[in-house]
Each structure stands twice: as structure tokens, then as C-alpha cells.
Amino acid sequence: MKHSCSERRMVTIIWSLCLIFCLSRSVLVISSPAQHLCFPDQRDALLEFKNEFYVQESDPNMMPGDKKTEMWRNNTDCCYWDGVGCDSVTLNVVELDLIGCYLNGPLRSNSSLFRLQHLQTLYLAHNNLSGTLPDSIGNLKYLRVLHLVSCNLFGKIPSSLGSLSYLTDLILSDNDFTNERPNSMGNLNRLTDFQLVLLNLSSLTSIYLGSNKFQGMLPSNMSSLSNLVHFDISGNSFSGTIPSSLFMIPSLFGLYLQRNDFSGPLEIGNISSLSNLQQLYIGDNNFSGPIPVSISKLVNLQYLDLSLWNTGMGMVDFSIFLHLKSLSYLDLSGINLKNSSTLSLPSAMKEFILSSCNISEFPMFLENQTTLLSLDISANQIEGQVPEWLWRLPGLRFVNIAQNSFSGELTMLPNSIYYFIASDNQFSGEMPRLICELDHLQILVLSNNNFSGSIPRCSKNFNTIAILHLRNNSLSGVIPEETISANLRSLDVGLNQLSGLPKSLINCTSLEFLNVEDNRINDTFPSWLRSLPDLQILVLRSNEFYGPISSSGGSMSFPKLRIFDISENRFTGVLPSDYFAGWSAMSSVVVEIFDSMFGFRVAGSTRDPYHNVVVLTNKGLDMELVGSGFTIYKTIDVSGNRLEGDIPESIGILKELIVLNMSNNAFTGHIPPSLSNLSNLQSLDLSKNRLSGSIPPELGKLTFLARMNFSYNRLEGPIPQATQIQTQNSSSFAENPGLCGAPLQKRCGGEEEEATKQEQDEDEEKEEEDKVFSWIAAAIGYVPGLFCGLAIGHILTSYKRDWFMRIFSAFLLR
Numbered sequence: 064m065k066h067s068c069s070e071r072r073m074v075t076i077i078w079s080l081c082l083i084f085c086l087s088r089s090v091l092v093i094s095s096p097a098q099h100l101c102f103p104d105q106r107d108a109l110l111e112f113k114n115e116f117y118v119q120e121s122d123p124n125m126m127p128g129d130k131k132t133e134m135w136r137n138n139t140d141c142c143y144w145d146g147v148g149c150d151s152v153t154l155n156v157v158e159l160d161l162i163g164c165y166l167n168g169p170l171r172s173n174s175s176l177f178r179l180q181h182l183q184t185l186y187l188a189h190n191n192l193s194g195t196l197p198d199s200i201g202n203l204k205y206l207r208v209l210h211l212v213s214c215n216l217f218g219k220i221p222s223s224l225g226s227l228s229y230l231t232d233l234i235l236s237d238n239d240f241t242n243e244r245p246n247s248m249g250n251l252n253r254l255t256d257f258q259l260v261l262l263n264l265s266s267l268t269s270i271y272l273g274s275n276k277f278q279g280m281l282p283s284n285m286s287s288l289s290n291l292v293h294f295d296i297s298g299n300s301f302s303g304t305i306p307s308s309l310f311m312i313p314s315l316f317g318l319y320l321q322r323n324d325f326s327g328p329l330e331i332g333n334i335s336s337l338s339n340l341q342q343l344y345i346g347d348n349n350f351s352g353p354i355p356v357s358i359s360k361l362v363n364l365q366y367l368d369l370s371l372w373n374t375g376m377g378m379v380d381f382s383i384f385l386h387l388k389s390l391s392y393l394d395l396s397g398i399n400l401k402n403s404s405t406l407s408l409p410s411a412m413k414e415f416i417l418s419s420c421n422i423s424e425f426p427m428f429l430e431n432q433t434t435l436l437s438l439d440i441s442a443n444q445i446e447g448q449v450p451e452w453l454w455r456l457p458g459l460r461f462v463n464i465a466q467n468s469f470s471g472e473l474t475m476l477p478n479s480i481y482y483f484i485a486s487d488n489q490f491s492g493e494m495p496r497l498i499c500e501l502d503h504l505q506i507l508v509l510s511n512n513n514f515s516g517s518i519p520r521c522s523k524n525f526n527t528i529a530i531l532h533l534r535n536n537s538l539s540g541v542i543p544e545e546t547i548s549a550n551l552r553s554l555d556v557g558l559n560q561l562s563g564l565p566k567s568l569i570n571c572t573s574l575e576f577l578n579v580e581d582n583r584i585n586d587t588f589p590s591w592l593r594s595l596p597d598l599q600i601l602v603l604r605s606n607e608f609y610g611p612i613s614s615s616g617g618s619m620s621f622p623k624l625r626i627f628d629i630s631e632n633r634f635t636g637v638l639p640s641d642y643f644a645g646w647s648a649m650s651s652v653v654v655e656i657f658d659s660m661f662g663f664r665v666a667g668s669t670r671d672p673y674h675n676v677v678v679l680t681n682k683g684l685d686m687e688l689v690g691s692g693f694t695i696y697k698t699i700d701v702s703g704n705r706l707e708g709d710i711p712e713s714i715g716i717l718k719e720l721i722v723l724n725m726s727n728n729a730f731t732g733h734i735p736p737s738l739s740n741l742s743n744l745q746s747l748d749l750s751k752n753r754l755s756g757s758i759p760p761e762l763g764k765l766t767f768l769a770r771m772n773f774s775y776n777r778l779e780g781p782i783p784q785a786t787q788i789q790t791q792n793s794s795s796f797a798e799n800p801g802l803c804g805a806p807l808q809k810r811c812g813g814e815e816e817e818a819t820k821q822e823q824d825e826d827e828e829k830e831e832e833d834k835v836f837s838w839i840a841a842a843i844g845y846v847p848g849l850f851c852g853l854a855i856g857h858i859l860t861s862y863k864r865d866w867f868m869r870i871f872s873a874f875l876l877r
């Protein structure tokens with residue numbers, strides 16, 4: 064298994080799944096089935112436990128499993144219930160495995176679970192136990208394994224845990240657990256409850272507390288944890304120094320302390336016998352000064368993550384690594400190596416990460432690193448050609464050379480390559496035709512270079528590629544149908560001079576992202592993309608698309624679409640009022656993420672060498688979306704076309720919409736009051752249309768609505784008095800001859816006229832609300848399908864979401 068610091072969380076789950084298999088599937092297997100009959104009190108406890116939760120699979124972050132508890136029936140032998148394991152001799156229930164069983168509800172201190180006194184292994188990971196972990200957990204005194212990853216738990220770890228003297232595996236990652244604040248002045252030497260719990264559990268071999276909200280210091284003397292093998296507290300806010308006693312635990316194999324606030328000095332201490340430590344992740348902390356020579360004492364290290372160590376402008380002395388003969392993974396990203404002596408490592412490297420290291424020369428020693436699998440030298444200042452020897456390394460799979468100043472033509476790529484990321488350089492010439500010959504290529508990112516000519520036409524065998532990003536080059540001609548692999552998940556060819564949208568995209572059933580903005584595509588609206596079940600982002604902006612955007616076959620259902628931008632084209636026609644009825648992703652809170660990409664391993668560091676920012680310009684509202692903001696961003700932009708007729712009523716069901724831009728078209732009729740259902744809306748632009756009637760006062764309810772523009776229409780009557788509306792600049796209402804009242808200068812006319820007008824409007828609104836209601840009903844029909852779609856890809860979701868979004872959105876945006 065190879066690890067990058069970014070994949071630690073995935074390793075956690077893989078490891079814990081292994082554990083489930085090792086323990087539950089082999090050790091506790093029931094040997095002679097016919098003879099078991101569980102104890103009635105234990106059976107009843109299980110049945111009552113089952114009833115403490117409601118089973119509902121609404122949370123996309125839950126790992127999908129079976130609804131095991133629903134199959135439990137009274138008057139059957141509970142030892143045969145799915146998820147229940149009995150000891151073959153004592154017949155006691157000793158194991159409960161309900162990982163991802165869609166349990167919702169708190170684990171109360173009087174839960175029947177705590178009557179299962181003989182439990183040894185408890186797996187409840189990936190359920191929604193939203194609440195605290197009750198003190199009664201201490202009643203389960205034979206507990207060996209406690210696995211509560213991603214359970215939506217918060218609060219303190221109960222001190223009763225400290226008395227579970229058989230506990231070997233404490234796995235609480237990815238919750239919101241906290242601990243008491245760091246000791247206040249008076250009692251600096253007093254151990255906190257949290258520390259006492261930890262130190263008392265001397266049987267522990269595995270501690271996984273990553274991605275919680277722990278803070279404070281680790282106990283300085285951790286030698287009581289004498290059996291410790293894995294210690295993972297990554298992604299918390301621990302501070303202070305790393306206790307050297309930790310390094311002295313002879314059994315210690317993996318230490319995962321990355322993404323905390325630890326600071327120096329790093330003392331490894333006097334290691335008498337050989338250290339067994341093979342994996343040390345201390346990147347993304349607050350270490351400064353020189354990298355300590357003492358690391359060289361950890362002679363068995365294979366994986367070392369020192370990223371973002373602040374060495375200032377000082378040199379990094381590579382002789383530190385001379386003794387680390389087994390080192391195969393090294394992450395030095397974010398460390399300034401500008402002044403360091405010639406880079407060189409004695410061991411056979413497999414993964415080498417030097418992202419953002421301020422280096423200006425290609426690390427030449429790699430020439431003889433024939434085992435190299437993965438190289439990331441992105442975000443440096445390397446100029447010139449990529450040395451040819453790089454492509455002769457026999458096992459090279461993942462290469463990230465983005466954000467440098469590489470130039471020249473790209474003529475070679477080895478057949479071993481899986482990912483090649485070379486965006487933000489100055490490569491020129493034609494795109495290498497040989498990409499068609501590569502058997503494993505899955506990610507090709509060449510955005511922001513000077514490639515010209517056409518995209519090579521590959522054969523049908525070119526079918527491995529999943530991410531193809533060629534944005535912002537000078538590519539022309541058509542996008543060849545043959546080059547569009549059916550496995551494509553993301554295609555970005557924006558900002559080129561391409562002229563055709565390949566129909567073969569219809570066979571890309573996994574496509575999630577399609578961006579062809581700013582090209583010369585002269586074609587009709589690709590309504591056939593509707594059949595792509597996972598399409599989330601569709602950007603056709605600034606092309607020469609023409610014709611209607613609705614098809615005769617009823618509503619245009621894009622169930623997962625979150626970003627729809629067809630602005631600045633020549634689209635025409637009327638949108639039927641149910642146009643948006645099937646756009647479930649924009650009408651529900653389900654947060655889709657690009658989870659189907661999880662199969663990929665990205666050569667690169669966890670941090671963000673890319674500029675991971677989407678800037679979506681919305682006529683005056685520039686929104687910057689970083690990281691997870693991108694996942695929830697939902698927008699519709701149809702501006703700059705020639706669409707006409709009414710604004711579809713069904714717009715009102717897109718409750719999650721954040722930006723709506725319909726400006727610069729030929730829409731007529733009234734502004735639908737159903738817009739006031741868009742309670743998350745932050746920007747609304749309806750300017751430059753032919754809208755008539757009044758501005759619905761209900762829009763004043765939209766408390767997040769920061770920008771709105773109604774200018775250049777035929778609106779009339781008083782501008783509603785709501786604060787949100789009144790704080791707009793008067794230009795937002797300009798050029799509507801009939802509009803009056805603040806913030807416009809123009810005063811409204813006679814009161815009487817006003818009143819009747821408002822009554823009329825109210826009547827109309829009622830009618831329109833009724834219409835909206837029926838569209839809501841129509842939309843509900845689409846929702847179950849959406850939930851069914853939340854399938855296997857979610858397994859690792861909660862582990863990798865934040866990492867993944869950073870890496871993946873980086874790809875999306877190149």
C-alpha cells in the first residue's frame with residue numbers, strides 16, 4: 064500500500080475494513096450453527112436497540128451498507144442475525160457489526176446496547192448517531208474494538224473509556240469529538256481527563272482519532288501505551304511538541320500527526336533498540352527551523368511526510384536522509400529548497416513530492432531512480448524542456464509538473480503513464496499524437512499552455528481516459544469523436560477555437576463535468592446530454608449555439624446538474640413552464656461530490672499547489688469558491704441569448720439555487736412570485752428583458768439575496784419596501800418607465816390607484832402560487848431516483864471529501 068499524506072484517511076478505512084474482516088469474519092465465526100440459541104435477554108436487548116433508531120438512507124455521506132437491523136426478527140436465533148456474532152462456546156453476543164446500516168438517532172446512556180455485557184467488538188461506523196458517546200460505554204468491559212468512524216458524534220470522550228482494559232482498537236476518526244481546553248495557568252502539570260483516558264489504555268494497539276476537534280497537548284510521557292502500533296490524530300488542533308516518548312514505543316509502526324499545530328523542536332529521543340517506525344506523517348504542522356538530524360535515527364522509515372515545514376530561507380541538508388535506506392515515499396512540498404545542496408537520495412524512491420519547493424532545476428538524481436512511480440514537482444520555477452530520461456523510467460505512472468515554466472514540444476510520454484498533469488506551463492506545438500497509443504492514460508491535464516493544431520484523432524481503443532482538460536490553449540478543429548472515451552468523467556476544452564461538440568459524448572455515461580466555454584461551436588442545444596445520469600456541470604458559455612433549449616419531449620430533466628451556464632450564445636424559443644421540474648440536484652440539499660473519482664490516485668501533495676478557486680462572473684457579482692464551496696454552488700446562467708416567453712414557473716422549485724442570471728434575453732410576462740421560494744439565492748439578474756408587471760414583494764423574503772438587477776425591462780408600480788430590495792443601488796431598477804419609489808428618484812402616483820393595483824397583483828400571485836405547488840409535486844417524482852443514484856461511490860466519501868475536492872477542483876479548473 065502506498066500512502067500519501069492525503070490518503071491517510073482512506074488508509075484508515077481500508078485498514079479498518081481489513082480489521083473487520085480479520086476479526087469478525089474469521090475469529091468469531093460460528094462453528095456449529097445448529098446448536099446455537101441466543102439468550103433471550105440478549106435477543107431482547109438487540110431488538111430494543113434496533114428500535115432506538117430509525118433507519119433512513121438520506122445522508123449521502125453515510126457509507127452504504129445493508130439495512131441489517133430491519134431483518135432482525137423476534138423468535139429467531141439472534142446469533143444468526145446479520146451483523147450479530149455469538150461466541151461459539153458461551154453463546155453470548157460478542158460482536159455487533161452494523162457499519163453503514165443507516166441508523167439514525169442518538170446513542171442514549173440507557174440504550175439497550177449496554178446490556179450486551181459480553182460485547183467484544185462494536186462496529187457502528189458510518190451511522191448517524193448524532194449525539195454524544197455516553198458514559199455507559201464503560202459498562203462494556205470486555206470491549207476490544209470500538210469502531211465509530213463517521214458517526215456524527217460530538218462532545219467529550221467519556222472518561223469511563225479509560226477503564227476498558229481489554230481495548231486494543233479505538234477508532235473514532237471523522238467525528239466532532241472535543242476535549243477540555245488546554246490546562247490553564249495554575250495546573251500545567253495536571254493531566255487532563257482526555258490524557259488520563261489515553262494513558263490508561265495500555266492494551267491499545269491502534270488509536271485513530273483523526274479529523275475531530277481535539278486540541279491541547281499530548282501527554283509528555285506516553286510510554287504506558289507500550290503496545291501501540293498505529294497512532295493517528297491527524298486533522299485536529301493539537302499543539303505543543305511531539306513527545307519523544309512516543310518514538311520510543313518499540314511496537315510503533317505508523318505515526319500520523321499531520322494537519323495539526325504541533326511545533327518544534329522535534330525530539331526523537333534516545334532510541335535504544337531499532338525503531339520499528341515505518342510511516343511518519345508530520346506534514347502541515349507549525350514546525351520551523353532546520354529539519355532535525357535526529358530523523359535519521361528512524362532507520363526503518365518508508366513513508367515520510369515533512370511537508371510545509373517552515374525552514375525559512377535555510378538550507379535543507381539532504382544528508383539527513385542518508386541513513387533512511389528503506390525510504391520510498393518522501394513529501395517535502397512547501398519546503399523552500401532553493402538554497403539546498405544538490406538534491407539526492409540514497410534509497411529507491413517510489414513517490415517523491417516536491418511541490419512548491421521553490422526549485423528552479425529538475426532534480427537530476429531521479430535519472431537513476433528506476434523504481435519511481437510517482438513524481439510531483441508542481442508549482443516550482445523549472446524552465447526548459449522536460450529531460451528525456453524522465454520518460455525512460457520504466458515504472459512511471461503519475462507525473463505532475465504543473466505550474467512551472469516548461470517549454471518546447473511534448474514529444475514523449477511512456478506507455479506506463481496513468482496521470483499526466485502539465486497545466487500552467489509554456490508547452491507549445493501540437494498535442495502529442497502518441498497519447499492515443501497509451502494503454503493506461505486516465506488523467507491528462509494540459510490546460511493553460513500554448514498547444515495548437517487539432518486534438519489528435521485516436522482510435523476506438525483509446526478508452527481509458529477519465530479526465531481530459533485542454534483548457535486555454537490554441538486548439539482548433541473539431542473534438543474528434545474517437546478521442547472521447549466512454550469512460551470520460553470530466554472534459555474541459557474551454558478557451559480554444561474548437562468547432563464541434565462530439566456526439567460520442569452520449570456514450571460517456573459517467574460524465575460529471577463538461578465545459579466547452581469560449582470556443583466556436585455552432586450547433587443546436589445538446590439536449591441529448593439529458594441521458595447522462597451523473598452530469599453535474601454543463602458550461603456552453605460563449606459559443607455559437609443556436610435554436611431552442613427545450614425539446615418537444617416535455618421537461619428538460621437534468622437530475623444532478625448543479626451548474627448550468629449557456630450564456631452568450633444564440634439560443635431562442637420559449638421555455639415550457641415545467642422546464643426545471645426534473646432538476647433535482649438544484650431543488651434538494653443533497654450535496655453531490657465528485658465521488659466517482661475516488662478510484663483515482665493522484666500524484667501530488669495534499670496541499671494546494673494549484674489556485675483552487677473558481678471565479679464565476681455574474682454580471683457584477685464575482686464569487687470565489689474555494690474547496691467545498693464549490694460542491695454546493697448551484698447556478699443557472701442563461702444570459703445573453705434570445706430566449707422569450709414567460710420565465711418558467713418551475714424555477715421556484717430550485718430551492719438551492721445561489722445564482723440566477725436570465726438577463727439580456729427577450730423574456731416577457733411577469734416576474735414569477737415563485738422566485739421567492741429560492742431561499743438560498745444570493746444573486747438575481749433579470750435585467751435587459753421585456754418583463755412587465757410589478758416586482759413581487761415576496762422577493763423581500765430572500766434574506767441572502769445580495770445583488771439583484773431588474774433594469775431595462777417594462778416593470779411598473781412601486782418598488783417593494785423590503786430591506787433587501789431597498790439597499791440595492793438605484794441602477795438595479797433603471798430604465799423601467801413604470802417603476803417608482805425608492806431607491807429610484809421617481810415618486811409613486813396616487814394612493815388609490817396603488818391599492819387596486821396591489822389587490823390585482825395579490826390575486827394573480829395566489830394563482831401563480833397554486834401553479835408552483837403543482838410543479839413541486841411533479842418534482843417530487845424525481846427525488847427517489849436521485850437517492851438511488853447515491854451508490855457505491857460514497858463508501859469513502861466522508862474520509863476523503865475535503866482532500867478530494869481540493870485535488871479534483873484543481874483539475875476542473877485548469
Ligand SMILES: *[C@@H]1O[C@H](CO)[C@@H](O)[C@H](O)[C@H]1NC(C)=O
Nearest residue numbers: 106107108109110111137138
Ligand atoms: C420476543 O418474543 C418473546 C416471546 O416469544 C417475548 O417474550 C419478548 O418480549 C419479545 N421481545 C420483543 C423485544 O418483542
Ligand SMILES: *[C@@H]1O[C@H](CO)[C@@H](O)[C@H](O)[C@H]1NC(C)=O
Nearest residue numbers: 121122167168169191193215
Ligand atoms: C441525523 O440525525 C439527526 C437527529 O437524529 C437528524 O436531525 C439529522 O437530520 C440526521 N442527519 C441526516 C443526514 O439524516
Ligand SMILES: *[C@@H]1O[C@H](CO)[C@@H](O)[C@H](O)[C@H]1NC(C)=O
Nearest residue numbers: 111115170171172173174175
Ligand atoms: C432512556 O432515556 C430517555 C431519556 O433520556 C427516555 O426518554 C427513555 O424512555 C429511556 N428509555 C428507557 C428504556 O428507559
Ligand SMILES: *[C@@H]1O[C@H](CO)[C@@H](O)[C@H](O)[C@H]1NC(C)=O
Nearest residue numbers: 222224225226228259260263
Ligand atoms: C485505569 O484502568 C483501571 C483498570 O485497568 C481502572 O480501574 C481505572 O479506573 C482506570 N483509570 C482511569 C482514569 O480511567
Ligand SMILES: *[C@@H]1O[C@H](CO)[C@@H](O)[C@H](O)[C@H]1NC(C)=O
Nearest residue numbers: 262283284285286287288308
Ligand atoms: C513514564 O511513565 C511510566 C509509567 O507509565 C514510568 O514508568 C516512567 O518512569 C515514566 N517516565 C518518565 C520519564 O517520567
Ligand SMILES: *[C@@H]1O[C@H](CO)[C@@H](O)[C@H](O)[C@H]1NC(C)=O
Nearest residue numbers: 307330331332333334335336
Ligand atoms: C542518550 O544516550 C546517551 C548515551 O546512551 C547519553 O549520553 C545521553 O545523555 C542520552 N540523552 C538523553 C536525552 O537521554
Ligand SMILES: *[C@@H]1O[C@H](CO)[C@@H](O)[C@H](O)[C@H]1NC(C)=O
Nearest residue numbers: 302303324325326349350351
Ligand atoms: C506557529 O509557531 C509560531 C512560532 O514559531 C507561533 O508564533 C505561532 O503562534 C504558531 N502558530 C500556531 C497556529 O500554533
Ligand SMILES: *[C@@H]1O[C@H](CO)[C@@H](O)[C@H](O)[C@H]1NC(C)=O
Nearest residue numbers: 375376377378400401402403
Ligand atoms: C540563498 O540564496 C540567495 C540568493 O540565491 C542568497 O541571497 C541567500 O543569502 C541564500 N541564503 C542562504 C541561507 O544561504
Ligand SMILES: *[C@@H]1O[C@H](CO)[C@@H](O)[C@H](O)[C@H]1NC(C)=O
Nearest residue numbers: 375398399400401419420421
Ligand atoms: C523562493 O526564493 C526566493 C528567492 O530565493 C524568495 O524570495 C521566495 O520567498 C521563495 N519562495 C518561497 C515560497 O519560499
Ligand SMILES: *[C@@H]1O[C@H](CO)[C@@H](O)[C@H](O)[C@H]1NC(C)=O
Nearest residue numbers: 407426427428429430431432
Ligand atoms: C546515473 O547512472 C549512470 C550510470 O550508472 C551514470 O553515468 C550517471 O551519471 C548517473 N546519473 C546521475 C544523475 O547520477
Ligand SMILES: *[C@@H]1O[C@H](CO)[C@@H](O)[C@H](O)[C@H]1NC(C)=O
Nearest residue numbers: 544549565566567568569570
Ligand atoms: C455509442 O456506442 C455505441 C456502442 O459502442 C455505438 O454503436 C454508437 O455509435 C456510439 N454513439 C456515438 C454517438 O458515438
Ligand SMILES: *[C@@H]1O[C@H](CO)[C@@H](O)[C@H](O)[C@H]1NC(C)=O
Nearest residue numbers: 584585586606607608609633
Ligand atoms: C453556423 O453554421 C451555419 C451553417 O452550418 C451558418 O449558416 C451560420 O452562419 C453559422 N453561424 C455562425 C455564427 O457562424
